[in-house]
Amino acid sequence: xxxxxxxxxxxxxxxxxxxxxxxxxxxxxxxxxxxxxxxxxxxxxxxxxxxxxxxxxxxxxxxxxxxxxxxxxxxxxxxxxxxxxxxxxxxxxxxxxxxxxxxxxxxxxxxxxxxxxxxxxxxxxxxxxxxxxxxxxxxxxxxxxxxxxxxxxxxxxxxxxxxxxxxxxxxxxxxxxxxxxxxxxxxxxxxxxxxxxxxxxxxxxxxxxxxxxxxxxxxxxxxxxxxxxxxxxxxxxxxxxxxxxxxxxxxxxxxxxxxxxxxxxxxxxxxxxxxxxxxxxxxxxxxxxxxxxxxxxxxxxxxxxxxxxxxxxxxxxxxxxxxxxxxxxxxxxxxxxxxxxxxxxxxxxxxxxxxxxxxxxxxxxxxxxxxxxxxxxxxxxxxxxxxxxxxxxxxxxxxxxxxxxxxxxxxxxxxxxxxxxxxxxxxxxxxxxxxxxxxxxxxxxxxxxxxxxxxxxxxxxxxxxxxxxxxxxxxxxxxxxxxxxxxxxxxxxxxxxxxxxxxxxxxxxxxxxxxxxxxx
Amino acid sequence: xxxxxxxxxxxxxxxxxxxxxxxxxxxxxxxxxxxxxxxxxxxxxxxxxxxxxxxxxxxxxxxxxxxxxxxxxxxxxxxxxxxxxxxxxxxxxxxxxxxxxxxxxxxxxxxxxxxxxxxxxxxxxxxx
Numbered sequence: 001x002x003x004x005x006x007x008x009x010x011x012x013x014x015x016x017x018x019x020x021x022x023x024x025x026x027x028x029x030x031x032x033x034x035x036x037x038x039x040x041x042x043x044x045x046x047x048x049x050x051x052x053x054x055x056x057x058x059x060x061x062x063x064x065x066x067x068x069x070x071x072x073x074x075x076x077x078x079x080x081x082x083x084x085x086x087x088x089x090x091x092x093x094x095x096x097x098x099x100x101x102x103x104x105x106x107x108x109x110x111x112x113x114x115x116x117x118x119x120x121x122x123x124x125x126x127x128x129x130x131x132x133x134x135x136x137x138x139x140x141x142x143x144x145x146x147x148x149x150x151x152x153x154x155x156x157x158x159x160x161x162x163x164x165x166x167x168x169x170x171x172x173x174x175x176x177x178x179x180x181x182x183x184x185x186x187x188x189x190x191x192x193x194x195x196x197x198x199x200x201x202x203x204x205x206x207x208x209x210x211x212x213x214x215x216x217x218x219x220x221x222x223x224x225x226x227x228x229x230x231x232x233x234x235x236x237x238x239x240x241x242x243x244x245x246x247x248x249x250x251x252x253x254x255x256x257x258x259x260x261x262x263x264x265x266x267x268x269x270x271x272x273x274x275x276x277x278x279x280x281x282x283x284x285x286x287x288x289x290x291x292x293x294x295x296x297x298x299x300x301x302x303x304x305x306x307x308x309x310x311x312x313x314x315x316x317x318x319x320x321x322x323x324x325x326x327x328x329x330x331x332x333x334x335x336x337x338x339x340x341x342x343x344x345x346x347x348x349x350x351x352x353x354x355x356x357x358x359x360x361x362x363x364x365x366x367x368x369x370x371x372x373x374x375x376x377x378x379x380x381x382x383x384x385x386x387x388x389x390x391x392x393x394x395x396x397x398x399x400x401x402x403x404x405x406x407x408x409x410x411x412x413x414x415x416x417x418x419x420x421x422x423x424x425x426x427x428x429x430x431x432x433x434x435x436x437x438x439x440x441x442x443x444x445x446x447x448x449x450x451x452x453x454x455x456x457x458x459x460x461x462x463x464x465x466x467x468x469x470x471x472x473x474x475x476x477x478x479x480x481x482x483x484x485x486x487x488x489x490x491x492x493x494x495x496x497x498x499x500x501x502x503x504x505x506x507x508x509x510x511x512x513x514x515x516x517x518x519x520x
Numbered sequence: 521x522x523x524x525x526x527x528x529x530x531x532x533x534x535x536x537x538x539x540x541x542x543x544x545x546x547x548x549x550x551x552x553x554x555x556x557x558x559x560x561x562x563x564x565x566x567x568x569x570x571x572x573x574x575x576x577x578x579x580x581x582x583x584x585x586x587x588x589x590x591x592x593x594x595x596x597x598x599x600x601x602x603x604x605x606x607x608x609x610x611x612x613x614x615x616x617x618x619x620x621x622x623x624x625x626x627x628x629x630x631x632x633x634x635x636x637x638x639x640x641x642x643x644x645x646x647x648x
Contacts (some may be wrong), residue, residue, distance in 0.1 A: 106626035200607045213605060239614050243605060246612065279532020281525055311536045315592045326566060333567070335639055337630035342642070343569075351644045356569040368568060372559070372578050375566040389592045391602030396595060398603060417529050435529055438536050447606025472607055 004032040004509045009498070012078045012172040012226040019066070019077040026059035026066075026077030030121045033079050037123065037170045040505035045145050046155075046165035048084050050124035051091050055079060062119035074229050074253075076119035081171035083162045084125035085132050086217065087206045088112050091122070095208045096140040097130045099362030100338045109206020110241070111175060111217055111234040118233050123171055126161030130364045131329065132182050132210045134158050135436040138427050139366045147190060149462055149501060153420040156186030156436070162220045163190040167498070169506065173230055174220040179211050180317055181416075181440025183218050184452040188415035188465025191454040191497045193482075195219045195227045196440075198473050199447035200245040202231075203238030211324035212243075214317075214444040222498060224453060224483040228256035231475065245473065255476035259483025264298040267481060270305030270408035272469075275439045281418045283458025288414045291455045291466050294488040295412075295481060305404045305411060309396040313442045314434065316397070319377055319390035320445075326374025329367070334358035394445050401446045405471040410478050413439045415452035415465030439467060449475040453482050454497040456489065463497065554582045 007029060010018070018024045034052045041047060062077045087093050087105040089112070094100040108116070115122065129139035137145045137160030147155040148168040155164040162174035163186035176183035178196035187194025195218045202217045209215065219230035235249045271292065280288070296302050333355045334340035339362040343353040363371070377386035404411060416436055426433040443450035448469055455466035466485065470478035490496055559579045563570040570578070624637055633640040 103630050106622055106629055198607065199605075200609070242612075243607070243609065245607060245609065274536070277532065279529050281528070309595060312592060312595060314536050319592065330567075334632060335641055338632070340632035349642055351642045352567065353569075354642045355567040356564075359567055360569040360571075363568065365574075368570070368574065369578060369581055371566050371568065372562050372570075373582060375562050376582060379562075379565070385593065388602055389596035391604060392596035392600040393592055394603040394606065395600050398606060417533070418525060432526055432529065435533060435536075438533055445606065 004035050005506050007032045008036050008169040008172070010172070011223045012075060012221060013223070013229060015078045015172060016075055016229075026062040026079075026119070026121060027056060029077065030055050030059035030079045030123070033123055033171055035509055036168075036506065039509050040168050040170050043146060043151055043505055044148055044164050044168045044170065045143050046126055046161045046168065046170055047081070047124045048094060048096065048127050048142055048161070049092050051122060052124075054090065055121040055123050058116070058119075058121040062121065065119055073118040073233065075173075075233055077121075078172060079121040079123050080115060080230075081123045081126050081162060081165045081174040082112070083128055083159050083174065083176045085128055085158075085177045085208050085210075086111060086175060087208065088122065088125065091125060093125065093208075094142075095131045096128045096142055097362065097364070097367070098141045098339060099332045099359070103337050107206065110203035110238045112206065114234050120233075126159070126165050126174060128161055128182075129158035130367050131208070131325070132158040132177055132179055133325070133366050133370060135181070135185060135433055136421070136426065137161060137186075138423065139364060141364055144423060147420045148503070149191065150420065153422050153462070154189070156189035156416070156420065158182040159186045159194075159220065163187055163192050163194065166190075166192050166220050166222055167501070169503065172222065173226060175230075175234070176218055176220045177207055177210070178216050178218055178440075178444065179214045180321065180444050181437040183220060184440050184450060184465065184467060185416050185436055187220065187452040188467075189420040189463065191463030191501070193219075193221045193224055193227045193451065193453050195231060195451040195475075196443060196449060197231060197235060197475055198245070198449045199444075200241075200243045201249065201449070201473070201475060202235045203241040203244050205238055205240040209328040211321040212328060213324060214321060216444070222496070224259070224479060224486045225253070225256045227451070228253045228479050228483075247473070250474060250476035252476050252479055255479040256483040259480040260487050262298050262484045262487050264295060264300040264481055264484055267300045267410070268408040269295055269300045269302050269481065270404060270411045271302060272310070272411050272413045273304055273306045274308075274310040275413040275442075279417055279438075280414050281458060283460060284414050284416070284418065284464045287455040287458065287464040288466060291485055291489070292412070294492070295485060298484055298488060300481065303408060305408055307397070307400040307404055307411075307442070309393065309400050310442055312393045313397060313445055314438060316390040316393035316445060317437075317441045318434070319386050320394070322370040322374035323377045323387050324374070325367075326371045326378060329363075329371055332359060332362065338362065397442060398446045401442075401448060401471075409470075410481055411469040413467050413469075414455075415439060415467040419458045419460055419462035419464060443469055446472075448472050449478060451478055451482055453486055454489075456493070456497065457500060554579050
């Protein structure tokens, strides 16, 4: 087997090829990833829980299936990390909240069942903003996660753990959840690929509910093809999710492979007028413009497109999301799972008071703020003015996108207005914090698929993301230009973006494997 | 993030910020709509025993956010139907087929207090 350092830098697709060719076993791969996790965690802190033992068991089982000649799925044997917003049977799942500390789910989410069926070992659970509420992972009740590109900066959020784990080579793949950009914005800030599928395209059964009409599970990876492979592994109809689309997925992997040929003749790419221009950090805008030029060089026609109601997205989102949060988080009542805190002496020891003291102790500031706001927005007399109006804005945005997709095949924008910011910089500046998602929220409101891929480094040396958006149920349409742009950029740089990443946590490992080689 | 970059962000996306800008930039200028009593009431409804400190902070937040709502109402005309599910689906039910549910022991395993196959709740009815 090659050294740990070489093996963990492979893409998931390359790992799958080596597994198929018998050049590496799933157990060796999984052990290599666990070694990186052990070495990297002191500086990265991407994980809330590492499940080494069960991952190795799953890897062994996968190797046995292969040895028995079973016809295995594409990613069989490739290990994966899971955002701790998705329930995993037998592995503590907390949503990074104190209210669920110690909770071990008695069942698997549908996506976890699918990964297990596909023979993919589960490395552990990654960090996030509490209940996926935030854009920096600073709202985790346990610890922050550091950006592998600069450990004094945030990895984005809420899925900062999954993005940092994949960026730092702790895992080749991860799952995230995206309610307003929680997969794509961390992808942008860590130089990784992040995909939010069409709403209903991937089952949400077993995803801890945040805002049910916006939440979507999706892939995190280092390459577009890897996300496509994972997307096809986890996607498709599930009768246990009533919003699951009862149709087959489009051919996503095929689209990604087609894109690698770098021929975009006949494709119309629309630049969204309302999320372009002045507001972006100059280095972000520059990388975006260069990528546009590359798309044009490959034959795409670039046009400006307006989505006129898009500037109402943030407002509508900050009504709909907290409303649904307040409803969904009502289940944490100290009765059936998680924390229970009895009222202090002198306060009647009733169930109602127990709930109130449990929720006061168990939820963090941001979660409480959203619950209270949502409780107000949904209360009698205010419902129509708040939730009702926001739902109407949603209709207008969906219509705008439909009109835009009559003119172009895909829409594009920078993923995030800035590169990664420093810890503490925005935590008391909610306005700026919420602005992180200005370009990602519209896709959630409209239910359309969207993805972010690395577009290079800004002048500050930090990664920049390029976002593609496609029509509902046509996730394949965005994978083709995304794969084409990735190939063109890698060609221009002569290497993937991560070749610029300094990885001191891998240094000790290369020394170890060198020693081992000598001993052998 | 430099102050220059922050300004650029806020200015550059002025249109988007019509709502949230009002939501958060004018904390102190916002006309108070919510009283402390109302926030306490919302805390009761949401079953969160808020501290005085939290109530005060939330009062500020909600007052500013309340102002912003009018902007969303600007375009929410009577002729616009609301969207609940962005990908409209026919309501469909599962086949009526018996399946094995979660075993009782597993369903109870995460409970903070259980006894004889049941969750134990504090007193629910009646006063002191």
